[in-house]
Amino acid sequence: MIQIKFPDQSVREYPEGTTPIEIAKSISHGLAKKVLVADIDGVLRDATTPLNHSTSLRLLTWDDDNGKAGFWHSSAHLMAEAIQAFYPKAKFTIGPSIENGFYYDVDFGEDSFTADQIPTIEKKMDELAKQDNPFVLYPVSKAEALAYYKEKSNEYKIELIENLTDGDITFCRQGSFVDLCRGGHIPSTGYIKAVKLLNVAGAYWRGDEKNKQLTRIYGISFPQQKMLDEYLVLLKEAKKRDHRKLGQELGLFTFSNRVGKGLPLWLPKGADLRERLERFMRDAQKKAGYQQVVTPHIGSKALYETSGHWEKYGKDSFQPIHTPEEDELFMLKPMNCPHHCEIYKAEPRSYKDLPLRLAEFGTVYRYEQSGELHGLTRVRGFTQDDAHIFCTASQVKEEFVKVIDLVLHVFKSLNFHDFTAQVSLRSKENREKYIGSDENWDRAEREIQEAVAERGLTTRVVEGEAAFYGPKLDFMVKDALGRSWQLGTIQVDYNLPDRFELDYTGADNQKHRPVMIHRAPFGSMERFIAVLTEHCAGNFPVWLAPVQVAVLPISDKFNDYAKKVVELLKNNEIRTLFDDRSEKIGKKIRDSEMMKIPYMLVVGEKEEAENQVAVRQHGKGDIGVMSSDTLIKLILEQVKEMLN
RNA sequence: GCCGAUGUAGCUCAGCUGGUAGAGCACUUCCAUGGUAAGGAAGGGGUCAGGGGUUCAAGUCCCCUCAUUGGCUCCA
Numbered sequence: 048m049i050q051i052k053f054p055d056q057s058v059r060e061y062p063e064g065t066t067p068i069e070i071a072k073s074i075s076h077g078l079a080k081k082v083l084v085a086d087i088d089g090v091l092r093d094a095t096t097p098l099n100h101s102t103s104l105r106l107l108t109w110d111d112d113n114g115k116a117g118f119w120h121s122s123a124h125l126m127a128e129a130i131q132a133f134y135p136k137a138k139f140t141i142g143p144s145i146e147n148g149f150y151y152d153v154d155f156g157e158d159s160f161t162a163d164q165i166p167t168i169e170k171k172m173d174e175l176a177k178q179d180n181p182f183v184l185y186p187v188s189k190a191e192a193l194a195y196y197k198e199k200s201n202e203y204k205i206e207l208i209e210n211l212t213d214g215d216i217t218f219c220r221q222g223s224f225v226d227l228c229r230g231g232h233i234p235s236t237g238y239i240k241a242v243k244l245l246n247v248a249g250a251y252w253r254g255d256e257k258n259k260q261l262t263r264i265y266g267i268s269f270p271q272q273k274m275l276d277e278y279l280v281l282l283k284e285a286k287k288r289d290h291r292k293l294g295q296e297l298g299l300f301t302f303s304n305r306v307g308k309g310l311p312l313w314l315p316k317g318a319d320l321r322e323r324l325e326r327f328m329r330d331a332q333k334k335a336g337y338q339q340v341v342t343p344h345i346g347s348k349a350l351y352e353t354s355g356h357w358e359k360y361g362k363d364s365f366q367p368i369h370t371p372e373e374d375e376l377f378m379l380k381p382m383n384c385p386h387h388c389e390i391y392k393a394e395p396r397s398y399k400d401l402p403l404r405l406a407e408f409g410t411v412y413r414y415e416q417s418g419e420l421h422g423l424t425r426v427r428g429f430t431q432d433d434a435h436i437f438c439t440a441s442q443v444k445e446e447f448v449k450v451i452d453l454v455l456h457v458f459k460s461l462n463f464h465d466f467t468a469q470v471s472l473r474s475k476e477n478r479e480k481y482i483g484s485d486e487n488w489d490r491a492e493r494e495i496q497e498a499v500a501e502r503g504l505t506t507r508v509v510e511g512e513a514a515f516y517g518p519k520l521d522f523m524v525k526d527a528l529g530r531s532w533q534l535g536t537i538q539v540d541y542n543l544p545d546r547f548e549l550d551y552t553g554a555d556n557q558k559h560r561p562v563m564i565h566r567a568p569f570g571s572m573e574r575f576i577a578v579l580t581e582h583c584a585g586n587f588p589v590w591l592a593p594v595q596v597a598v599l600p601i602s603d604k605f606n607d608y609a610k611k612v613v614e615l616l617k618n619n620e621i622r623t624l625f626d627d628r629s630e631k632i633g634k635k636i637r638d639s640e641m642m643k644i645p646y647m648l649v650v651g652e653k654e655e656a657e658n659q660v661a662v663r664q665h666g667k668g669d670i671g672v673m674s675s676d677t678l679i680k681l682i683l684e685q686v687k688e689m690l691n
Numbered sequence: 692g693c694c695g696a697u698g699u700a701g702c703u704c705a706g707c708u709g710g711u712a713g714a715g716c717a718c719u720u721c722c723a724u725g726g727u728a729a730g731g732a733a734g735g736g737g738u739c740a741g742g743g744g745u746u747c748a749a750g751u752c753c754c755c756u757c758a759u760u761g762g763c764u765c766c767a
Contacts (some may be wrong), residue, residue, distance in 0.1 A: 150762095162696065246764055248762030249694025256764045260694055263762070273766060291760095295702080304740080304758055326714095345705055382767055416765060417758095425766080534765085567765095602724040630722075637728035651726060663727060 050101040067094040068234060071106050081108040083233045083637040084117030090118060091231035093184050109270055119144035121182060121221075121232045122239055122268040123151045124173075128224035129171035130264075134158055134226040140203040140252060147529065149265030153248055154203065159261050165244045168264075172242045178239030180222040184230050192227065194380040203252060213349070228660070235455075242268045242276035272555065288527035295366055295592070297585055299576070300369065307433060309420040309427030311573060316593035317624075319573050322490065325408055326691065328432050328457070328569065335453055337406040337434055342386035344410060348376040353546055354385040356483060359515055365414050365427075383409035384540075384565060387435040388547040396551035398439060401561060402446050406434035408572070418550055419563035424532050424578035430572045437549065443491075443539060443562050447498040447520075453520060454535040454568045460689060461579060462588070467522045468504045470495055474511030487541035492518045495539060502575060515631040516542035526582040534570040534578060539563075586665065589645045590686040596678075597624040597639040598660075601632050601651030612675050619679045640665060646682065 048060045050590075051070060061070060067085035071078045071094070077403040091113055094106070123142030126149075130137055134155060135429050142151035153160070183382075187195070189208065196204040204227050208216065218229040220235055222644055233239075243266060250263040269275045286292070287495045294300045299317030306312060306521035313321060329339065348367050356364075360381065367376040370378055380386070381495035387405045395405065410430045419425050438446050456464060473481050481488065495518055499506050506520070513519060522535035540563040543549075550558040569575035600609040606627050615624040624644065626635045632649060639647045648660040654672065661672050673681075 246761050247695060250763045251693080254764075256693070262694075265762080302759090308758065354767095356767060363765080363767085384767085410766095418692065418763085419765065421760090438741080493741095516767080538767095601729090602727055604724065604744075626761055631723095631725050631730060632727060633725085635727090638729055647727080649727060653726085657763095663725080669727060 049098060051098065052101075052103040053418075053680050054103075054105050061098070064097040065097055066097050067104060070098075070104065078106065078108075082106045082655045083108055083114045083238065083472035084231050084366055087435055093182060093230050093232045093234070095181070095234050096184070096230070106350050110494055113473045115161075116144040117231045118233055118270065119149040120266060121236075122242065122266065123234055124150040124182065124219065124221055124224065124226055124228070124232070125172050125175055125239060125242075125268075126179065126244070126264065126266055127151050127173055127226060128166065128222055130160075131224055132171055133164070133167065134160070138199070138201040140201060141207075143225075145265075148245065148265060150263050150265045150421060152252070152254075152258065152261040152263045154261050160247060160264070163246050165247070169244055173241075174237040176236045176242070177185040177223055177236050178384050181235040182221045182232035183226070184219050184232065187213075187216055189216055191216070192216050195225070196227070201637055203503075227527045228353040239268050240270055241272040242266060243275055243279065256520075282528075285529075288584045289422075289579040290424075290526070291504065293580050293585040294423065294577075297595075299580070304661045307427070308417065308424070311413060311423055311426055311428070316449075317576070319593045320587065320591055321576060323575070324569070324572065325432070327460070328414060329406075329408075330690070331453060331456060332406050332434065333406070335449065335468055336402075337404040340390055340405045341385060342380075342390070342407060342409065344380050344412075344438045345377045345381055346386060348378055348475070350385045351378055353380070354383065354388070354543060355546055356385070356515070360413075361412075363414055363416075364410050373687060378568045381411050382415050383411065383431065383433045384435055384563070385409055385547070386492045388543055388549060388563075389491065390402060391437050391549055392547065396437075396549075396561070398551055398553045401551060402436050402438035402442050404429075404434055404436045406432075409433045423573040424526065426573050429574070431567045432569040432572065432575075433565070433567050436566065437544075437551075437561040438563050438564065439551075439553075439559065440490075443564065444494045444498050444501075445563055447495065447539070448501055448565045450537045450564065450568075451498060451504065451520070453489075453503045455564075455619050456539070457535070457568045458522070462525060463582065466522050466524045467531075468499065469512070469523055469533075470499060470506045470511035471506045471507065471514075471519045471521060472510050473513050473518065477511075481513065483516060483542045484547075488518070491539040494518055495537075509667060514538055516540045516541075524578050524582075526578055532574060532578055534575055536566065536570060538565040540565055556590070583641050586645075586690060587643070589682060590689040592618075593622065594624045594642065595643045596646045596648060597626055598650065599626050599632060599639065601649065603627075603629055605650050605652070605655055608648045612660060614649060615675050619683065621679065621682055636663065646678070648678070 049063050050058050050060055052058045067081060068079060071082045082094050084107045086107055088102050109115060112219060120143060125141060127139050130153060138154040140152040140154065142149065177433050192208045193205060206228060210211055214622050217229060219226050221234060245265045245267060248263045249260045251260050252258040267278065297316065298314050299320065300311050300313050348357060364381050365379045367378050369376060390405055408430050410428065412428045415425060415427055436446050437597060499520060517538050517540040518539035520538055522530050522531045525531050541562050541629050544560050549561050551561055553559045598609050598613050600606050611624045613623050636647060643665055647663040649663060650660055654660055659672050659674050660678060662670050662678055664670050
């Protein structure tokens with residue numbers, strides 16, 4: 048007998064060789080039907096694995112993330128089997144589960160796989176799922192494994208196997224498909240009741256662009272058809288929140304081929320919104336002791352040679368501008384820091400001046416790879432809510448904590464609760480990519496983590512994601528389609544002060560080198576507005592909404608009264624739209640609702656007689672009749688609340 | 692930059708196997724003056740992304756370029 052320990056710490060005895068599925072059956076048949084995979088001593092295994100030793104066991108169902116992972120990973124096997132039926136020569140590489148679904152990277156060799164093959168593969172998958180073939184995991188020796196894939200001339204699997212130790216290698220078979228796999232499968236293909244292949248994309252083998260590009264096929268699957276239907280509805284809903292779609296519908300921004308790709312044009316309503324956000328940030332920064340500065344959009348190439356950016360990013364920049372004068376080269380500003388360093392140098396600094404916090408809404412231009420451009424989240428010209436803090440080494444941590452507080456204040460004011468904080472450190476290898484001394488790096492990395500701990504932030508620590516001059520803390524937020532974007536960032540930099548030979552006079556009357564902190568709570572106005580738009584689905588809070596109130600007269604007869612209301616609102620600095628078109632009230636309401644205007648004032652005979660307005664709130668409907676003054680107070684209070 | 696997809700009126704999209712363009716919304720004018728998500732009629736608007744080719748004939752087929760887009764790589 049062996050002893051099995053369950054998550055609730057209870058222990059039961061079973062005969063040796065019992066499988067997790069059998070254990071589930073011993074508990075209840077309902078559970079047995081739901082169990083997908085098993086967590087055996089913390090390792091994901093097939094639920095059909097015989098247990099030969101006493102162990103801890105967690106039975107994983109669809110409700111567990113790991114249960115889903117096993118389900119989707121198994122679905123990747125099923126997809127491979129279906130693909131193999133049509134493309135016998137296809138070479139399979141890796142097929143993992145992902146956050147939502149799974150993919151398989153396939154080398155189709157001479158053949159090509161295009162999106163129109165998807166229905167065929169889906170159909171085959173359904174057919175193979177119905178056969179309810181068990182997933183059978185069995186050990187193979189390294190030699191056997193290598194021989195199997197040599198026969199198939201699959202160099203990818205061979206490469207994978209070569210990195211495995213003999214004795215630890217298992218294959219998995221379901222139906223006619225065999226795959227190198229360590230396990231974590233559902234019992235049989237019949238569990239997969241609904242499959243949807245989502246898209247086909249290119250991906251490099253092992254994520255390295257020097258390697259061969261494979262065809263990656265993404266899919267998702269569910270244990271019930273209903274769940275797939277719901278998921279597809281969800282996807283559709285998410286697409287409605289896409290900032291690119293809303294930006295066009297709400298008249299926020301546009302792009303023009305003639306102006307150039309990745310160069311957004313802000314329309315009046317978008318510019319309005321953006322300006323308001325800038326004002327909000329400016330005020331918050333003023334309170335936090337920042338000083339605004341302004342620097343030009345270009346800088347001489349020599350400036351960036353000094354900063355080191357030319358060497359590192361020269362090729363990824365808009366190329367220097369040649370002027371008539373010999374040897375005169377200017378670059379479109381790709382970042383503001385060098386300019387700010389020169390402002391620091393403009394006068395001698397004392398330790399009493401520090402920390403010196405220089406802020407600028409600085410527009411920068413970066414020649415991003417064309418394939419990278421994406422709406423407002425990845426553009427070639429954007430404005431950072433940038434600032435550089437010059438401080439003494441002993442002030443770094445305190446300043447860092449203050450910046451964290453500022454970022455958290457901004458996020459809270461805008462109802463961003465769903466973000467993750469990521470600490471980016473150097474990678475252990477490739478140390479030559481980074482500049483600066485080990486001592487400074489270690490110190491900066493330590494201080495960031497201390498600051499983060501002090502504010503109780505839960506963070507993800509990622510090695511190898513640091514900037515070349517220093518470690519950083521990034522605030523990541525997901526967009527409507529679940530893609531992660533970096534918004535706020537705080538970076539410690541010991542390097543630029545060296546390169547620009549910045550100094551200050553200390554209390555000891557000696558020259559010392561300051562430390563720089565780069566920081567941008569929004570990241571960039573463009574990206575922030577994109578994510579904010581998706582976050583609130585275009586329903587901006589009243590203080591930000593480009594139009595706060597629409598005044599809608601019932602008929603032309605009441606335009607005069609309506610106009611008085613409009614004037615009153617405008618005098619109170621409420622952004623108001625006057626819809627005096629000769630349309631029916633239903634139509635005017637519909638149009639205002641579509642524009643997501645927070646308040647609609649319906650005025651007609653009754654309202655005019657009583658000197659009132661009938662208020663309708665976006666998404667909520669009629670909220671009753673009140674005087675214009677009451678409404679104005681209501682709105683101004685909401686605005687004030689947000690700005691304090 | 693790489694692999695794939697897409698590009699028809701301001702917007703959303705039709706346009707089958709080639710026979711020189713359509714709808715709805717928006718816009719303009721007229722009628723209607725209507726009480727909480729689309730009133731009616733008439734009208735204007737398109738070098739079918741751009742260029743080249745095949746053909747008697749190209750929005751439709753082929754090639755190139757540009758842009759958008761799903762991924763990959765990248766992201767100071």
